[in-house]
Amino acid sequence: MPQLNWFTEAHAASGSSIGFRTERQLHAEKTQFQAIEIYQTTDWGNLMVIDGCIMLTGRDNFLYHEMMSHPALFTHANPKRVVVIGGGDCGTLREVLRHVEVESAVQVEIDERVTRLAEQYFPELCEANDDPRAQLLFDDGIKYMADCTAESIDVVIVDSTDPVGPAEGLFNARFYASCRRALRAGGILVQQSESPIAHLELIKSVHASMREAGFGAVLTLPFPQPCYPTGWWSCTMARKGDDLNTFRATKTFPTRYYNAEIHRAALAQPEFMRAPLGG
Numbered sequence: 001m002p003q004l005n006w007f008t009e010a011h012a013a014s015g016s017s018i019g020f021r022t023e024r025q026l027h028a029e030k031t032q033f034q035a036i037e038i039y040q041t042t043d044w045g046n047l048m049v050i051d052g053c054i055m056l057t058g059r060d061n062f063l064y065h066e067m068m069s070h071p072a073l074f075t076h077a078n079p080k081r082v083v084v085i086g087g088g089d090c091g092t093l094r095e096v097l098r099h100v101e102v103e104s105a106v107q108v109e110i111d112e113r114v115t116r117l118a119e120q121y122f123p124e125l126c127e128a129n130d131d132p133r134a135q136l137l138f139d140d141g142i143k144y145m146a147d148c149t150a151e152s153i154d155v156v157i158v159d160s161t162d163p164v165g166p167a168e169g170l171f172n173a174r175f176y177a178s179c180r181r182a183l184r185a186g187g188i189l190v191q192q193s194e195s196p197i198a199h200l201e202l203i204k205s206v207h208a209s210m211r212e213a214g215f216g217a218v219l220t221l222p223f224p225q226p227c228y229p230t231g232w233w234s235c236t237m238a239r240k241g242d243d244l245n246t247f248r249a250t251k252t253f254p255t256r257y258y259n260a261e262i263h264r265a266a267l268a269q270p271e272f273m274r275a276p277l278g279g
Helices: 059-075 091-096 113-121 139-149 166-170 172-183 200-212 260-264 270-279
Strands: 003-009 016-030 037-041 048-050 053-057 081-086 103-109 134-137 152-159 183-192 216-225 231-239
Touching: 003 048, 003 053, 016 048, 016 053, 016 113, 037 113, 048 113, 048 166, 053 103, 059 091, 059 152, 059 183, 059 216, 059 231, 059 260, 081 091, 091 103, 091 152, 139 172, 152 172, 152 270, 172 183, 183 200, 200 216, 200 231, 200 270, 216 260, 216 270
Parallel strands: 081 103, 081 152, 103 134, 152 183
Antiparallel strands: 003 016, 016 037, 037 048, 048 053, 183 231, 216 231
């Protein structure tokens, strides 16, 4: 029997921690951007850790990837062109490309090693990488959005790490203004927005910055996420328009979490979020 250990992430801001029992470390390296580790766990599949923070497990990542993609894509009337900023594990890209109306999906990940390690240790997340509609770019997402042609994109999904290090510049009004400029009328921006329990002040700041950038409607959707601090996570959607509550209940492909009822429920704001977020 292999010696069993635990990988534990302490989250000082919430006075909590989360851990997974591991059988062995599969990989560790330090890139020019961050430190990446991969572990084999006893119960949760493979585990990816970046700079000491848990990014995903093989067992529960579908919650995050489905909620980062499907609510926005079903809210948009006809999402043909999608850009994913970050998302190096390729799970969000895979979910985006389940939508047959999507004609192109560009993933802009700053650290190519995240994607190459995902291909090796999370191949199920990379099933759409060879889709002819997919384009993988390894570049600075902030610069990419700043250089985008105006009104050329339907949905931008910011699938980033926490707002420190390489991702810090993805959480401000200047970046959101670049996204808004690149979006067509009715276009939608999605930002991963951390835990509503532990990071409500950050979510308030995201709302304020999106509105400062000129978005007419902003809404945070909470969802469960066992591998992240507090077990609860969120995405925040902003629209170049004034409605985020109407969506197409027309799913024709298999999912493991998302459905129309889940989408409708996620639009309801918990009481502790209503006043701070203006709901």
